[in-house]
Amino acid sequence: MKVGLAGLGTVGASVVRLLARRSDELAAACGRSIEVVAVSARDRQKDRGVDLSAVRWYDDPVALARDADIDVFVELMGGEGDPADAAVRAALSGGRAVVTANKALLARHGTELARLAEANSVSLSFEAAVAGGIPVVKTMREALLANRVDRVYGILNGTCNYILTRMEAEGLGFEECLAEAQRLGYAEADPTFDIDGFDAAHKLAILTSLAFGTEVDGEAVYVEGIRSIETADLDAADELGFRIKLLGVAIRAGDGIECRVHPTMVPKSSAIARIDGVLNAVAIDGDALGEIILVGPGAGGDATASAVIADLADIARGDTVPPMGRAAHRLEPYSRARMRRHAGGYYIRLSVADRPGAFAAIATRMAEKGISLESIVQRRRKAGENSRASGGDATVQPVFLVTHDTTEEAVREALAAIAADSVIATEPQVIRIERLDDTTPSAQREV
Amino acid sequence: MKVGLAGLGTVGASVVRLLARRSDELAAACGRSIEVVAVSARDRQKDRGVDLSAVRWYDDPVALARDADIDVFVELMGGEGDPADAAVRAALSGGRAVVTANKALLARHGTELARLAEANSVSLSFEAAVAGGIPVVKTMREALLANRVDRVYGILNGTCNYILTRMEAEGLGFEECLAEAQRLGYAEADPTFDIDGFDAAHKLAILTSLAFGTEVDGEAVYVEGIRSIETADLDAADELGFRIKLLGVAIRAGDGIECRVHPTMVPKSSAIARIDGVLNAVAIDGDALGEIILVGPGAGGDATASAVIADLADIARGDTVPPMGRAAHRLEPYSRARMRRHAGGYYIRLSVADRPGAFAAIATRMAEKGISLESIVQRRRKAGENSRASGGDATVQPVFLVTHDTTEEAVREALAAIAADSVIATEPQVIRIERLDDTTPSAQREV
Incomplete structure (x- = not known):
């Protein structure tokens, strides 16, 4: 199976390295080899620690997505607009499967892209877009089919969880912990996207579609970030038997689906209260299964690449799951419960x-x-x-x-x-x- | 897709009920309907709360497994010997896919059965055999292909975990907590199989094969149960910063693979220490992913049936994964590390x-x-x-x-x-x- 890979940042380089390292095992498990044959990235000269001498280079990811010689297009550029959007559409329209880690793109255009994949009878997979290496998309699309899901919630942003964990453990203020997270590489120079809850909201929008069979509506998520949390709140939470987590919650409510990201008081005795540091965790309540919780690293080059490669292996094996777990034309309109x-x-x-x-x-x-x-x-x-x-x-x-x-x-x-x-x-x-x-x-x- | 179902206990009845309840969603996700057309069970008269008027009845599960009109044989009888073994072999030999929850059978005959499935080009799936409804088999077979697994461990028996949790929380003795577990239906009248670690050992033998690509060897697991644990040990553990869990651990060691089930001191700060009551949890250390932990109900009719139906849906969709994650003829002999x-x-x-x-x-x-x-x-x-x-x-x-x-x-x-x-x-x-x-x-x- 020939792969075209757009975006050679940390995750992209990890994908190239792990595909090479695990080529025998992957071929044995999938019945055919998986090979990167073409890439696109901004800088051809940069040393990424992987051998790219034998692959075709494109400057334009859309041109890469149209390469007739690739079977699968892997999009690791990020961003909800072009070139990611145009490239993914070009690949799907050309009858090529797509694997992406791009949560912003899916939160914004997920329904359309799922329809485009369906119209062209190809896969659209995105395990890496939600909770990094944790197989939460596979679990929701495949393992829970016997269940009506009533609620999905989780810690979807490792940066926020790291900061809240540090604030609580050390009694430090938000700004100080944010600075430390930036120093350690857990937060970006411009932390807005993480700290104000937007990253978690994108992931939650995807989870909501998977959980309830609704169209993806990234705009419908109610969002509050963690900037307002003070040590006084963490101390009070402790006294009252709670911990404070930035939770994403999607739940059936009387008048629709509630979909919200905000700092949340959770009972100390709950499993989610005990997820510390940069870990992510997703809990899914199914009517047959009860609650399961998946915990693991939500970011990191190799962890995220592990999820990308699992998607590639599914495609190589010929498994075809509808992008959102059910046929795109059967996705129901998202009915937003009013926050009030x-x-x-x-x-x-x-x-x-x-x-x-x-x-x-x-x-x-x-x-x-x-x-x-x-x-x-x-x-x-x-x-x-x-x-x-x-x-x-x-x-x-x-x-x-x-x-x-x-x-x-x-x-x-x-x-x-x-x-x-x-x-x-x-x-x-x-x-x-x-x-x-x-x-x-x-x-x-x-x- | 036509299903023949052998064994109509709690799990079997749940499978019938959930397949009916979710028939529309399953058909939409899989592209075809999944229907139970034939069953076998000891008592035809018993009221199981499900409508079986339209299905063919067999007294002999082996005859059911040979029914030319079924596509998949679901084995929920249990037991490592006949009739389960004979029926599963008959189904596979006849070119029919098999879904089973039978950990004892797989721990004993897993390698042979995987080879038989491969020789007949049919699926052998067993999500329900390990940790009930938690999708640990799917995760290991499909989601971790980019990883070399170095260790898998977990709480694989809810009965033992319930008893240890109660002993610790209430300061009660083993016998008292066992009696309570029996009263609540968490332990069987003859609790040996759970309490002495054999149930966990069967599950660990399966996980070991999935993790390391080795033949299944149920006999190679070192086993100690929880009968000897006293409140004095739980108190001392608490003082020393540990909790005591019955853990199954499979890990690469110098001279082979260590595979052991025994009461284990785990640091209080570890995630596994915090899994209480009848819950199960499985942690998998992959070299790319890091550690992920899956937590959920390890037993229960509907939870286990949820896993059986996920396997059926994979087969209905046409997905074909080698039973142990790699081709059966490529499984390596299990090399047992000496416990000493x-x-x-x-x-x-x-x-x-x-x-x-x-x-x-x-x-x-x-x-x-x-x-x-x-x-x-x-x-x-x-x-x-x-x-x-x-x-x-x-x-x-x-x-x-x-x-x-x-x-x-x-x-x-x-x-x-x-x-x-x-x-x-x-x-x-x-x-x-x-x-x-x-x-x-x-x-x-x-x-």
Whole structure:
């Protein structure tokens, strides 16, 4: 099987190296060899540590995608627009299978590309686009066919998880941990894409389509990043029995599918709470299977290349799975549940004016919206302590509330009323709580 | 695709029910319908909650396997011998694909059956045989082809994990927790197969073949069960920073492949330490991917049926993967590493005679074998305490040793010498320590 490879960054070079290293095993498992015969990349001179002397070079990835001598086009350039988009379309239209790691492209054009692949009877595979080397796409497309999926959620961005883990473990601030992540190569110079949740949102959009058989809608994901998280929140979470994770969650709700990425309070006893550092984890709730969780490296050249090669091996073996797990013409329109209707518990941190009646005013506003409180922690500041969490103002006290299940709308309205009452000094911090089973035994065992 | 199903216990009935419930989705994903047309089971009259009025009944599963009208034979009877073995062979010889959940059969005859499938150019699939509904076989056969696997390990028996979790959490004894597991349906009336490690050993034998491309050798697994674990060991583990799990481990060693099932001390910080209750978990170390861990229900009718149906869907789609991930004629002979050569740390609990020189004698014997000690805990018994761990004898004291890396041979010889010295009152408790990475960040992240 002849492969054309566009993009020779870390992942692309790993693909070339691993295909060579594992050529015997791959040929034995697939019944035919897999060989890179043509590549495109910006710089022909750069030393990538792999032998590319025998391959054809293209400057234009679209021209590579049209090379009549390749069977599969591997797209590792990234970016939701051209040239990646044009090249992938050219390959599919030309009847060539495509393997891509490009989550932005799929989040934006996934449905169209799946239709194009179907119209040309070729594969479109993208294991590497979600959670790096973890075989979550294969699991959802192939292993869960007996299941109606009710929820999929996970830690989809290693950069954010690394920063939150460090902040919690060391009691350090966000900026400091971000700088450290950049120093270690876990975060990019411009970290916006990771830190503000967009990377996780792209992955979640793909997972949502796979889980619910809906069209891919990258725009429909509600997104909050982790910039607002303070050590005060992590400390409070710890006291309240939670940890804070940037979670992507897609779940069936009353009026559609809720699809959201935001910092989330998860019970300490849950499996997802214990995923530390740059690891990724995806949990899938199927009605037959129950919950399975896949954990592993979500990034890295070889790990991601491992997923690209697994896709290539499937294609070499002749396996044909519809890109989104079901025929593209049968994908249902994505029906977005309104975020204001979101139901769940909330953690709220307020900087409350330290005067009589302030707390009564807050409690009253909450009660007016039918919000009942599960716990209230008012931590009297020690003398001399000048907490960032209270805006540094000695006349305010931080108050931590955890609500019973309520709605996003009720919380927003109550907080707007509280702000209008002028009893709080800074913007409230609001973090949604995800109810997750702990890991105590639940599955029924039988003979 | 026409299916003949032998065995209508909990899993078999779930397969029938789920195939009916998901028939539209399966047909859409696979391009053809999957239909049970014939069954065999001991009792035709029993109400299984599923409609079997339209299927042909066989009393003899071998006759069912020879039914010329079926495309796939699903074997859910269990047992390493006939009729399961004869029926599976009859189906494969007749050119029919086989899906089975029968780990005992595969551990015993896996290599031969893989060869028979290959000779007849049909699939032999067994996702349900290892870790129930968790797609570990698919992951190893398909998703990890770019990797050389260096180690696979996991919690492969939910019954044992449930009992150990309860013993640890409640401070209860083994017998009490076993009785509770039986009451809850997590353990069978005769629990030997689970408790003594044989079930985990069968699963590990299959994983070993998948991981290392070797012939399946169920007899080569070193097996210890959990009967000997006492609360004193769980308490000591907690103090020393470990938890005790019944682990199956297959790993490349100097003189072959080590393949062993035994109670294992794992660092509390490791992911595997945190898998509680009846859950299963499998960790796979690939040289490209790093470590991935799959967690989920290892048993249960619907969860296991979910795996059976995933196999059926692969076959319906026409996907053909060699049973053990590589061509059967290319499987290498299994080369067993000798257990005496096993290198690692050890936890040792001794009941030491409470007299001068006893401890010096022990330390001397350890030193003679080159064993150096990482920690020593000698817990002076409180007045009136009559610990089972010390054999109930008030003149002995429990001593807990943790060794640095040494060999099984050195430990056994040192303990034999110590026993000969008559300074210990009961059989020593010996639990191997598995060195596992904790979940701190390790993967290198790049763009």
